[in-house]
Structures are given as C-alpha cells and as structure tokens.
Amino acid sequence: MTAIWHPLVPVYSCRLNNLFYSFISIRFFTLRRATERLHNLSAFKFLLMPTRVNPVQLLVLLCFPLLFTSCLKDECRNKFTIYQPVYKSLSSVRKEMGFTQARKMERPGKIYQYGAYLLVNELWKGIHVFDNTNPASPRKLGFINILGNVDIAIRNNVLYADSYSDLAVIPVSNWTEAKPVTFRNKVFNDGFVSWGNQTNPDSVQVIVDYVERDTIVDCATYTTWSRCPNCMVADAGGRPVFVNAAAAAPVNGVGGSMARFTMVNDYLYTVTQSELSAFQVTDPLNPVKSSTQNLGWGIETIYPFQNKLFVGSNTGMFIFDLGNPATPARQGAFSHVRSCDPVIADGFTAYVTLRSGGTMCGGTSNQMDVININNLQTPFLVKTIALQNPHGLSKDGNRLFVCDGLAGLKIFDVQDERDPKLVQTIGGLGTTYDVIAQDKIALVVSDQGIFQFDYSNLQAIKQISKINLN
Amino acid sequence: MRLFILLLLLFPFVWLQAQDSSLARQHKISFSSVTQIGLLEGQAGLAFQVQTVNGIAVGPWQLGLGTGIDKYGVRSVPVFVQAQYGLPVLDRSFSVYLDGGRSFTWPEQSLQRAYATEQNGWYWDAGLQYQFKGKRAAGPVFSLGYSGKTYGWEENMDVQCVRAPCPGYHTAYKYIYRRISLKAGIKL
Numbered sequence: 001m002t003a004i005w006h007p008l009v010p011v012y013s014c015r016l017n018n019l020f021y022s023f024i025s026i027r028f029f030t031l032r033r034a035t036e037r038l039h040n041l042s043a044f045k046f047l048l049m050p051t052r053v054n055p056v057q058l059l060v061l062l063c064f065p066l067l068f069t070s071c072l073k074d075e076c077r078n079k080f081t082i083y084q085p086v087y088k089s090l091s092s093v094r095k096e097m098g099f100t101q102a103r104k105m106e107r108p109g110k111i112y113q114y115g116a117y118l119l120v121n122e123l124w125k126g127i128h129v130f131d132n133t134n135p136a137s138p139r140k141l142g143f144i145n146i147l148g149n150v151d152i153a154i155r156n157n158v159l160y161a162d163s164y165s166d167l168a169v170i171p172v173s174n175w176t177e178a179k180p181v182t183f184r185n186k187v188f189n190d191g192f193v194s195w196g197n198q199t200n201p202d203s204v205q206v207i208v209d210y211v212e213r214d215t216i217v218d219c220a221t222y223t224t225w226s227r228c229p230n231c232m233v234a235d236a237g238g239r240p241v242f243v244n245a246a247a248a249a250p251v252n253g254v255g256g257s258m259a260r261f262t263m264v265n266d267y268l269y270t271v272t273q274s275e276l277s278a279f280q281v282t283d284p285l286n287p288v289k290s291s292t293q294n295l296g297w298g299i300e301t302i303y304p305f306q307n308k309l310f311v312g313s314n315t316g317m318f319i320f321d322l323g324n325p326a327t328p329a330r331q332g333a334f335s336h337v338r339s340c341d342p343v344i345a346d347g348f349t350a351y352v353t354l355r356s357g358g359t360m361c362g363g364t365s366n367q368m369d370v371i372n373i374n375n376l377q378t379p380f381l382v383k384t385i386a387l388q389n390p391h392g393l394s395k396d397g398n399r400l401f402v403c404d405g406l407a408g409l410k411i412f413d414v415q416d417e418r419d420p421k422l423v424q425t426i427g428g429l430g431t432t433y434d435v436i437a438q439d440k441i442a443l444v445v446s447d448q449g450i451f452q453f454d455y456s457n458l459q460a461i462k463q464i465s466k467i468n469l470n
Numbered sequence: 471m472r473l474f475i476l477l478l479l480l481f482p483f484v485w486l487q488a489q490d491s492s493l494a495r496q497h498k499i500s501f502s503s504v505t506q507i508g509l510l511e512g513q514a515g516l517a518f519q520v521q522t523v524n525g526i527a528v529g530p531w532q533l534g535l536g537t538g539i540d541k542y543g544v545r546s547v548p549v550f551v552q553a554q555y556g557l558p559v560l561d562r563s564f565s566v567y568l569d570g571g572r573s574f575t576w577p578e579q580s581l582q583r584a585y586a587t588e589q590n591g592w593y594w595d596a597g598l599q600y601q602f603k604g605k606r607a608a609g610p611v612f613s614l615g616y617s618g619k620t621y622g623w624e625e626n627m628d629v630q631c632v633r634a635p636c637p638g639y640h641t642a643y644k645y646i647y648r649r650i651s652l653k654a655g656i657k658l
Contacts (some may be wrong), residue, residue: 074513074543075646083637210637219643447626 076219090164090201093147093208096180096251097168102140104470111445113436114154114253117141117175118443120450120467124148127161135441135452136173136464144170144178149209153261154253158284160261160268161268162188163196164206167270169285182285188272238391253407256434256445257303257342257392264304267325271299271311277419278326290326305345307375312343317352319376334371334379342434346395348374350419353390364388368402370418382418392434394442399458401442403432409444409453411461424461426453502527502534504599504611505525506655510542512648517542519651523552523569530556536569539576540593543647544621547574563603569595573619591620591645601657608658617651620644 105128109121118132126146130138148164157173169182186195198204260271268279268287274297279287298314309320309328316335320328334350343352350373354365368390370383374381389405400412400420408427412420429450437443440456441464450467505522518541525534532554540546552570556562573593612644624642 007589070513072512072650074648075644077644078641079644080641081637081639085637212637 003029044142075164077216078219079214079216082213082215084213085207086209086211087205088208090204090206094109094163094180094183094201097126097145097147097163099129100143102144103143105449105467106470108445108450108469109150110152110259111434111436111443111450112152112154112253112255113438113443118450119152119154120445121149121152123150127152130467132452135454138452138465138467141175144175146170146180147180148206151259151261151270152253153259153263155263155268156284158281160263160279160281160287164272165189167279167287169287171285182287184287184289185278185377186411187279187289188270188275189275224423237443251321254436254438255271256394256436257344258301258434260302262302262304262309264307264309264322265325267322269302269304269309269328271295271302273297274301275299276309276311276320276328278328280326290296291328293328293330299384301342302343303342308345309342310345310350312352317343317371317379318352319379320372321376332373332376332379334381342392344393344395345373347405347417348372350379351393351395351400351402351420353387353393355387355389355391355405368393370420372418383420385420385422389431391432394437394454396437396440396442399437399455401437401444403435403444403446406431408432409435409442411455411458423458426461426463488640498529500527501525501658502532503658504534504655505658506585506611506613506653508613508651508655510540510617510649510651512542514543514647517649519653521548521653525552530558530562530565532556532565536571540573540619542619542649543645545576545578546591546593546619546621547576548619549574550593550595554599561603563601565599565601566611567595567597567599567615569593569615569617571603573621575621586623588624589621589622589624593617593619595651597651608656611653611655611657613651613653615651615653616648618646618648620646 037174105120105122107123109123111121112119113132116131116133118130118138120128120130122128122143124147127144128151129141129144131141132138137205146168147162149161152159152161154160154172157171159170159172159178161168163183165186165188167184167187168180170178170180172178185201195204246388262269266280266282268281268288270277274294275292276295276299277292278290280290281287292359294316295311295313299311300314301312303310303312307322308331309318309322311318319332321331323388324327334352343350345351350371352369352371354367354369355360356366366387366389368385368387369381370385371379372382373379387402387404387410388407391403391405393400393402395401395414398413398415400414402410406412408425409432410422411424411426412462413423414420429444429451430446432444432446435442435444437455440454442453442455444451444453449469451463452465453461454464455461485598489510501524503522503524507518507520510517510519519538521536521538523534523536525532532552534552534554535550536552537547537549538547550569552567552569554565554567556565571593573591574658575590577588595615595617597613597617599611599613601611602609622642624640626640
C-alpha cells in the first residue's frame with residue numbers, strides 16, 4: 001500500500017482515511033502532483049481491494065456533515081386571499097330582490113324543508129328553491145335573490161328571511177312571484193353596521209360582493225389579522241353551516257339544529273350572536289317585534305320543543321319557556337366547556353354537540369353530551385360520547401342522526417334515549433354540517449352538496465339523490 | 471445548492487465507473503433488503519425516521535421500493551423508488567443512492583385542524599451508504615444523505631366580520647423541509 005502523506009494531517013494506516021485524504025491532497029497539493037496521481041492508476045489499486053474500516057472513524061466521518069445542518073433552511077409559503085368589498089345602496093339592492101332563474105350552488109348554507117319544497121340558502125345571496133316531491137330526483141325551480149341572507153323560516157306560505165340587519169317578508173304561495181313586500185329595518189344588529197345613524201335606505205351602503213386577490217407571502221410575515229382582511233372575529237363554526245329550525249306545525253317548514261330562526265305558533269323567534277328576539281306574525285305580512293333579550297355573546301342556535309326554546313351558545317344551553325310567547329322567560333341553563341354547540345331536545349333529553357375548530361367558539365372538545373332535562377330548572381349531564389367534529393343533529397323516532405364533519409353522518413340508536421348507541425356511519429360525504437331527518441328521508445348538507453337518504457329500512461339506509469355544487 | 475450536492479455525489483461514481491470494466495460484467499440478480507432507523511436534522515430540529523427498502527441487486531446496481539415513517543416537521547409516510555450504485559472501491563462497501571417518491575402526510579393529533587385539508591407532498595433523499603462487509607453478504611449499514619420533503623394544507627371557512635356579508639376565508643400553506651439524514655440498520 002502506498003501511504004499518502006500530507007503535512008496537514010497525521011499518517012493513517014486505515015485505507016478509508018487514505019481515500020479520504022487522497023481527495024484532500026488533490027485539493028491542497030500542487031496541481032502537477034495531483035495530476036500525476038490521477039494518471040498513475042496503480043496508486044488507486046488499493047481502492048479495489050477488500051478492506052476493513054474502523055467503525056468509530058466511520059461514524060465520525062458520517063457525522064461530520066451534521067455540523068453544517070445550520071445551513072439548511074426549511075421553507076414555508078402562505079397563500080391567502082384578500083377581499084375588497086363592493087358596495088351598493090340598500091334601496092337598489094332591495095329593488096333587485098325576488099325570484100329569478102335557477103343559478104349555480106356555490107356556498108350552500110342553511111337548508112329548509114317546506115312541504116314538498118327544499119330550500120337551500122346560498123350564503124349571503126339568497127335561496128335556491130327545489131321541488132322535492134320526488135326525493136330521488138329533486139328539481140330546480142329557481143332562485144330567490146335576497147342579498148345579505150343567511151336564515152329563513154316559513155309559515156303559511158310566508159317566508160321570513162334576514163337581509164343584512166333587516167327582516168324581509170316574502171309571500172311564496174306562488175314561487176315565481178316571490179318578492180319582498182315588507183321590511184323591518186335594523187332588527188338584527190350583530191355583525192351588521194350598515195345602517196349606522198342613517199334612516200333612509202337610499203343612504204345606506206351595503207356590501208354586495210367581493211373582489212378577490214390571491215397573495216403569497218413567507219409564513220413569517222403573516223399575522224393573525226392580516227390573513228383575514230375585513231374580519232374582526234374569525235369563524236363562526238366552519239364553512240356553509242347554519243340551518244334553520246321551525247315548529248312542527250304542518251303549515252310551517254322544518255329546519256335543522258343549527259338554525260337561528262324558528263317559528264312557534266304565531267311567533268317568529270330569532271337569535272343573533274347576542275340577542276333573542278320575538279316577532280308576532282298574527283298578521284303574516286306585517287311582523288311586529290314584541291321583545292328582545294340580551295343573552296350575552298356567543299349565541300348560535302335556537303330549537304323549539306313543546307312550548308320551550310332551547311338556545312345553544314358557546315358556553316352552554318339555555319332553556320326558555322313560552323308561557324308568554326311575546327317574551328320568552330329563561331327557565332334553566334346547562335353550562336359546558338367553551339365550544340360551538342347546536343342543540344336538539346326530545347322528551348326529557350337534550351343532545352348537544354360540542355366541536356372545536358372555530359376561533360370564535362374556542363374550545364377543544366369534540367363530543368355529544370346527553371343531558372337530562374326532566375327538571376328544566378336543573379338540567380344535568382348524563383353521558384358524553386366522543387366524536388370527531390360534530391355539527392348539526394336531528395332525531396326521528398329512536399334514531400339520532402349526527403353530522404360529524406369529515407367523519408360523515410353517524411346514526412345512533414336511542415331506544416334508551418339516555419344511552420345512544422352508534423349503529424352506522426355513512427362516510428364519503430365531504431364535511432357534513434347539518435341534517436333534517438323527517439318522514440324517513442334524511443337531508444344532509446355538506447361541502448360537497450345536498451344528500452338525501454332513505455332510512456325507511458334502518459338496516460339498509462341508502463342514498464337516493466345528491467344535489468351537486470356548481 | 472441541490473444540484474451541486476447531486477453533482478458532488480455523482481462525480482466519484484462517474485469517474486470510478488470508467489475504471490471498473492471487470493466488475494461491470496457481473497450481472498447476477500439477487501434480492502436486496504435494507505432496513506434502517508435514523509435521525510433527520512434540519513432547521514426544525516432533530517427527528518426520528520425509520521425506513522425499509524426492498525428490491526433487486528444486479529451487479530453494482532440495486533433498485534428497490536421503499537417506505538417508512540418520517541417525523542420531521544409533520545409526520546409522514548414516504549413511499550419511494552430507490553436506485554443505488556455500489557462504488558468500485560473498498561469491495562463496494564460504499565454506494566451512492568437516490569430516493570424519490572411521494573410523502574403521504576400522517577399528522578399527529580396535535581396538528582389536526584377542523585377545517586383544514588392536509589395535502590401530500592414529495593420526498594427525496596440522496597447520499598452515501600456504507601456497508602460493513604464480513605464473510606457474509608448481509609451486514610450493518612450506515613447512510614448519510616441530503617433529504618427533503620414537501621407538505622401542505624389548505625383551510626376554507628366562513629368568517630364573521632364587522633360588516634356582513636363576510637368574505638370567505640381561504641389560505642394555503644406549502645412547506646419544504648430540508649434535512650441531513652443519518653441512518654443505521656441492516657442489509658440482507
């Protein structure tokens with residue numbers, strides 16, 4: 001073996017080190033000597049022979065590059081969308097409201113069932129109307145243009161819809177002629193500051209659309225508020241959620257558990273983020289606001305059952321008695337950890353789903369609480385069932401349907417209503433948000449569209465139709 | 471920088487291949503399996519990895535399919551193709567390898583977001599492997615390489631704002647992780 005010597009390094013007998021330092025020598029020796037070595041292949045014959053390597057030296061050699069890991073930089077890029085609002089006067093917006101031809105479904109919001117009709121809110125834009133006489137093949141009838149709309153409720157062919165901070169009254173005995181006939185101004189004040197001190201709708205400017213612009217920045221330059229221009233509070237509980245509830249009277253429509261509007265007898269009850277309001281609709285086209293109560297921030301849903309109202313909030317469930325329907329009286333409350341929480345009730349049991357993931361709702365719980373409401377003054381927790389990301393829920397007979405986000409639609413057996421047992425999960429629906437189960441048909445809204453399931457045979461629940469987005 | 475490292479790794483291979491006429495004629499096909507555990511070190515710190523590569527060896531070449539667990543940044547399962555060439559030095563104890571494939575994101579509980587969609591990315595690794603060769607073909611191996619993976623997630627939700635209607639909220643993150651990969655294991 002030819003030993004290679006270099007004044008900068010000690011002499012090693014290890015051939016591996018010889019190999020290593022031979023490369024070093026090419027770097028440090030004169031070019032002439034290095035060239036000689038390259039041409040004298042015999043000098044490299046040792047490389048082709050079997051050899052043994054000192055493991056410690058090898059390990060040191062392999063670990064050497066770890067000294068340079070500080071040179072490695074990870075990279076993170078954040079793409080977000082900046083929204084520039086487009087304004088229009090409220091008067092001109094109101095003139096454009098009414099029934100128009102069917103349009104694409106892009107951001108489905110709340111769903112509402114009224115007789116043979118299925119209504120789907122297009123978030124902030126209006127309502128898609130479907131003829132659902134045959135649930136296996138729902139037919140698009142048209143679209144009711146109501147800018148600023150999120151919630152609806154129907155009674156006796158009169159549709160009540162929010163439009164920005166106002167309540168719009170729309171007769172719908174003939175869908176094609178649906179057009180607002182009455183407005184109640186400034187009745188919903190949370191999140192709508194359009195009116196300000198104005199009294200004339202000509203002077204009120206409302207946002208009708210947004211111009212979107214994508215921006216890419218380094219993650220380090222991005223901050224919480226800059227990522228959501230125009231937003232003060234982020235996320236009320238996810239993408240197109242919000243579904244309506246209504247009383248069970250035959251002339252009323254039926255909604256889901258995530259409603260903010262509901263009808264009980266001659267009253268329309270609404271909740272905003274902090275207020276519960278009652279409107280008397282004895283004269284259907286001229287609703288009169290009879291009361292407003294401040295419930296504190298974080299109110300989310302309202303659900304009627306047996307002359308009671310169950311109001312879901314970020315921090316608990318409130319129960320109101322409708323002995324005096326014009327002014328609901330608070331009767332009891334059940335507190336839970338901070339979380340988004342739709343609620344439904346049946347008999348002596350209430351079901352509350354708690355979910356995380358909303359920066360406004362807060363909390364980390366993902367579960368369904370079963371609450372004993374036998375004594376409405378002192379409801380108490382009976383059981384907690386862990387779920388993935390539960391949203392809306394609906395009960396029909398001894399079956400409880402729960403939308404569990406991406407995990408799909410979960411069906412529980414509630415023969416023992418205090419001890420729900422999971423019997424089936426239907427996945428592959430996208431992120432499910434709310435469900436209305438009625439007359440053996442379950443309407444499910446998700447970010448992929450509206451699904452309808454026939455559950456007349458509980459052992460073989462089958463999908464019978466799907467209304468796609470776009 | 472990545473190209474420079476690749477060239478640096480390929481240089482000895484190309485140079486020595488030219489002088490390896492006798493070994494190049496060997497074409498015996500055999501099964502090859504390497505299972506290693508190791509560490510990944512980069513800006514995000516130190517992380518554990520484990521992987522196995524199984525395939526065939528033809529002369530100085532080895533071609534295999536690999537998979538494992540990569541816990542750097544966000545946990546993922548790389549599934550990749552590996553090409554390896556035994557350098558004609560020291561009885562082919564040294565080899566260079568190149569991995570490339572998909573990185574399937576497998577986030578741990580703490581990384582899950584309710585309205586976010588995790589996205590899979592790409593995985594690559596290139597480096598040098600040393601096998602201790604005794605009397606048998608099987609033996610312990612050490613690997614050192616430059617490795618990377620990409621990962622992303624998107625979030626779509628509605629928001630509440632001061633002045634409704636509120637705009638939607640969409641954001642997307644793309645990460646590129648660059649690390650030094652050090653592995654030790656056994657070759658069968």
